[in-house]
Amino acid sequence: MPETTVLNSVHRALGARMVDFGGWDMPIGYGSQIEEHHAVRGDAGMFDVSHMTVVDLRGSGVRAFLRHLLANSVDKLGVAGKALYSCMLDASGGVIDDLIVYFLDDDYFRLVVNAATRDKDLEWIRKNASSFHVTVEHHPELAMIAVQGPNARSKAASVLPVVLRERSLALKPFSATREGMLFVARTGYTGEDGFEITLPVSEAVAFWRQLQDAGIRPCGLGARDTLRLEAGMNLYGQDMDDQTTPFEAGLAWTVSLDEGRDFIGRSALEAQRRNGVPRQMIGLVLDEKGVLRHGQVVHTACGVGEVLSGTFSPTLGKGIAFARVPAGDPGAVSVEIRGKSVPVRVVKPPFVRNGQPCAGILIAVQG
Amino acid sequence: MSEIPGDLKFLKSHEWARLEDGGVVRVGISDHAQGQLGDLVYVELPAVGDAVQSGNACAVVESVKAASDIYSPVSGTVVEVNEILADKPETINEDAYGEGWIFAVKMANPEDMEALLDPDAYAELLEEDAH
Secondary structure, eight states: OOBOOTTHHHHHHTTOEEEEETTEEEEEESSOHHHHHHHHHHSOEEEEOTTSEEEEEESTTHHHHHHHHBSSOGGGOOSTTBEEEEEEEOTTSOEEEEEEEEEEETTEEEEEEOSTTHHHHHHHHHHHHGGGTOEEEEOTTEEEEEEESTTHHHHHHTTSOHHHHHHHHTOOTTBEEEETTEEEESOOSSSSOEEEEEEEHHHHHHHHHHHHHTTOEEOOHHHHHHHHHHTTOOOBTTTBOTTSOGGGGTOGGGOOOOTTOOOTTHHHHHHHHHHOOOEEEEEEEEOSSSOOOTTOEEEETTEEEEEEEEEEETTTTEEEEEEEEESSOOOSEEEEETTEEEEEEEEOSOSEETTEEOTTTSSOOOO | OOOOOTTOEEOTTSEEEEEOGGGEEEEEEOHHHHHHHOSEEEEEOOOTTOEEOTTSEEEEEEESSOEEEEEOSSOEEEEEEOTHHHHOTTHHHHOTTTTTOOEEEEESOGGGGGGSBOHHHHHHHHHHHHO
């Protein structure tokens, strides 16, 4: 039996189409996936992301532990509430998972990791935490709702407890505030402004209904996928995994090779950089009609690669994708779609930010 | 779900066929199928004049989620394709049994129609799938 979130019966009552998502029974959509997508780009939508794994780390050695565990540097987190996106690597530099880490107190950090990787992540974190005297608490009793879109923060704030209302609206991007078990972060996975709100499962159903009454549209994981790909955000398991280093997955910006910090995977990454990174991730736009899909073969001047995440972009009205291809100038690139070779344009993601196509995404290069 | 029109025949793979004058069979996908696929964003049509075999793939519909082959319910020659779908693939979502038809075939073997499911048999198939 798949796992369920506390909102499962709410989704079903709303008429959601449910699918198995990494072992969880989750709503892919409640009606039109494209309308849900546009609701987030233009107004406010919400997602049940209670399947995500919340892990609290406590102890005097927690900062030292995270400096060792993560490829990005928690030294960047100086103010309580600040968040950081990072990969967690194995010794060979492969990505075990990507995550968000929140600095909450000198001896208290929170990680939010993926659902499908929960067990291996917890095992890895616990194994490596033991020598740092850090306690690792997994919190399945917490639910998480992401509210996203240009109007999401104001609509959601209207139903937050008064004590958190002002503080939530005052949050800078990528930071969080909390009161008891209620935790509000100005983060997301859509390329829009918004909050990710963590709260006890016992309060989640009532809160979901209040958000809906405040005019926030329930959206499924289908819309979440087109939104995050437009926003140029990787999906673990599709765009990178433990056979991929961050350098091969467009995530070099998340790796901090800062002086004197010995994080897991560092020597492998440095060796790869010295010897040359063999593969790269690129963004693709299909100007012809059609849709780019996971697994399609990509031809470049430097050899063959494949489409990782691919979809139809509702904002652009075109097929878009990430592809992993051999390193070097890819030249003229084409994708094989049902036996036909179709030209595509190489672009630098993101494709869409804050409701608008990014520079260079819609302008066809003459060649 | 909308009612299944009584003048249609079906393939198990959810294509419908409507016999019109002159042995021409119009083809589309069922309302159930469009609901399963979700928002359609692209339709790859056959060309007029293409020879098609019953049970063979001859068109593709793509939703945001997935691409799906469309099989011809009958053998013959494609005599018409629904050009509207090139710009408005969502027509299939809006009117699967009417404006959302995909192509029309001049039948080579009239008995092809007899091999197809009638509306009651198709409705039963959907019932079984639901359990």
